[in-house]
Every structure is written in structure tokens, then in C-alpha cells.
Amino acid sequence: MKNAVVYIHGKGGSVDEAHHYEKFFNYEYDIIGFDYKSKLPWEAKAEFQKYFTDIFSRYNEVILIANSIGAYFSLISLSENFIKKAMFVSPIVDMENLILNIMSRLNISEEKLYKEKTITTPFGENLSWEYLSYVRNNPITWDIPTNILYAKNDNMTSLETMTNFANKINANITIMDNGEHFFHKKEQMIFLDNWFKEFI
Structure with missing residues (x-):
């Protein structure tokens, strides 16, 4: 082969x-x-x-x-x-760190993301509680x-x-x-x- x-x-x-x-x-x-x-x-x-x-x-x-x-x-x-x-x-x-940095720059708390589930950012990317949770639960x-x-x-x-x-x-x-x-x-x-x- x-x-x-x-x-x-x-x-x-x-x-x-x-x-x-x-x-x-x-x-x-x-x-x-x-x-x-x-x-x-x-x-x-x-x-x-x-x-x-x-x-x-x-x-x-x-x-x-x-x-x-x-x-x-x-x-x-x-x-x-x-x-x-x-x-x-x-x-x-480190996807978790990347997501948290974006949230910090936009002044979005974890509580807010948890409540809203998905938040659209000014640059077109969606922040997702499901995405963040998956990253945390599936380390490299x-x-x-x-x-x-x-x-x-x-x-x-x-x-x-x-x-x-x-x-x-x-x-x-x-x-x-x-x-x-x-x-x-x-x-x-x-x-x-x-x-x-x-x-x-």
C-alpha cells in the first residue's frame, strides 16, 4: 500500500x-x-x-x-x-481560553452566555454555551x-x-x-x- x-x-x-x-x-x-x-x-x-x-x-x-x-x-x-x-x-x-478571551473583550459573562445560549458578536461569530461546554468537557x-x-x-x-x-x-x-x-x-x-x- x-x-x-x-x-x-x-x-x-x-x-x-x-x-x-x-x-x-x-x-x-x-x-x-x-x-x-x-x-x-x-x-x-x-x-x-x-x-x-x-x-x-x-x-x-x-x-x-x-x-x-x-x-x-x-x-x-x-x-x-x-x-x-x-x-x-x-x-x-486552547479553544476554551480563546472563547473566554473573546467574551472578556466583549464584556460577556459566563452567566449571560449560559442564559442566552447563543450570542452573536460584532464580527459575525456566534458565542455558544454548548460549544464552550463541549470544549471544557473534551480536553485534548x-x-x-x-x-x-x-x-x-x-x-x-x-x-x-x-x-x-x-x-x-x-x-x-x-x-x-x-x-x-x-x-x-x-x-x-x-x-x-x-x-x-x-x-x-
């Missing part, structure tokens, strides 16, 4: 981004973009597990590349699967060999949070001083490619 590289995009991303990684692998690997539809973590867990059950039945070895919330959905869904290696770019690793457990690329200017996750998470799961972490959560500028993509070549 052949080997597979599965790429999982972040919010607003595309499976076409998987093509970027083709240059790092030879003919022994199929490069696959996973076009997941889920937006809620419990939906993602079911969708991801079903999808990867099929992948594992068809491939000998699987390498995971995941971005932002795609990495978070992977972390809560795939910890018990046989993945050889995970490469995470700007992963969301992960022991797959992992490398993390983090940008110092990431506006979603602090360096302290990312470092603590990397230490917790024994992952390698590489930090780009001038990077952003969304790696897209030329110098950022060169940095990403060099990181990827070093750790893959």
Missing part, C-alpha cells in the same frame, strides 16, 4: 492548499486535501473519525498537516489513530509525534499558551518572529517551507 499525506485547512481555507506540499514528497505518497464541512467540534469529531477510518484502511502510513482550527479539530478527533507524524501550522490549542489528549510552526504575531494564541501546549504533548515548536496566524506572505512561506523541510 502507498502512503498518504492528509492536509486539513483552517477556516476559510481550501483543499487546494494541499498542492503546496507536493514538492516535499515523492511518488510513494498521495497528497490529499480533506474538505471537511463541520463547523462545530462534535460534528468535526464524527466527520474526521469517519474520514480517517477510510484513509487508514487504504494507506500504509499517514502524515497529517493541519492549519489553525483544522488542527484543533484534528487534536480532538484523531488522538487514538495511527498517524506517523503531525505538522501543525498556527494550531488552535495527544501523543503523536508533532512539530508546530507558530508566529510571534499570532492574534489567536499567545506564545505562552502555545509553549505550554508544546511542552505538554512533547512537541517541537518553531517560532517565526515576523509571522502572522495566517502564513501567506512570501517571506512567511519561505520560512514555512524551510521549517517543513527540516522536520518532515
Whole structure:
């Protein structure tokens, strides 16, 4: 059987981004973009597990590349699967903290969210008591060999949070001083490619 590289995009991303990684692998690997539809973590867990059950039945070895919330959905869904290696770019690793920070900035208390169940924010995102509760009740457990690329200017996750998470799961972490959560500028993509070549 052949080997597979599965790429999982972040919010607003595309499976076409998987093509970027083709240059790092030879003919022994199929490069696959996973076009997941889920937006809620419990939906993602079911969708991801079903999808990867099929992948594992068809491939000998699987390498995971995941971005932002795609990495978070992977972390809560795939910890018990046989993945050889995970490469995470700007992963969301503490969803509870991210939600609480948004609530704090908007002066929304947990009591208010509990009572109203769902609150629409000024930037179009819904805050959900069900979502927050699920995140709290389903902490990440992960022991797959992992490398993390983090940008110092990431506006979603602090360096302290990312470092603590990397230490917790024994992952390698590489930090780009001038990077952003969304790696897209030329110098950022060169940095990403060099990181990827070093750790893959």
C-alpha cells in the first residue's frame, strides 16, 4: 500500500492548499486535501473519525498537516489513530481560553452566555454555551509525534499558551518572529517551507 499525506485547512481555507506540499514528497505518497464541512467540534469529531477510518484502511502510513482550527479539530478527533507524524501550522490549542478571551473583550459573562445560549458578536461569530461546554468537557489528549510552526504575531494564541501546549504533548515548536496566524506572505512561506523541510 502507498502512503498518504492528509492536509486539513483552517477556516476559510481550501483543499487546494494541499498542492503546496507536493514538492516535499515523492511518488510513494498521495497528497490529499480533506474538505471537511463541520463547523462545530462534535460534528468535526464524527466527520474526521469517519474520514480517517477510510484513509487508514487504504494507506500504509499517514502524515497529517493541519492549519489553525483544522488542527484543533484534528487534536480532538484523531488522538487514538495511527498517524506517523503531525505538522501543525498556527494550531488552535486552547479553544476554551480563546472563547473566554473573546467574551472578556466583549464584556460577556459566563452567566449571560449560559442564559442566552447563543450570542452573536460584532464580527459575525456566534458565542455558544454548548460549544464552550463541549470544549471544557473534551480536553485534548495527544501523543503523536508533532512539530508546530507558530508566529510571534499570532492574534489567536499567545506564545505562552502555545509553549505550554508544546511542552505538554512533547512537541517541537518553531517560532517565526515576523509571522502572522495566517502564513501567506512570501517571506512567511519561505520560512514555512524551510521549517517543513527540516522536520518532515
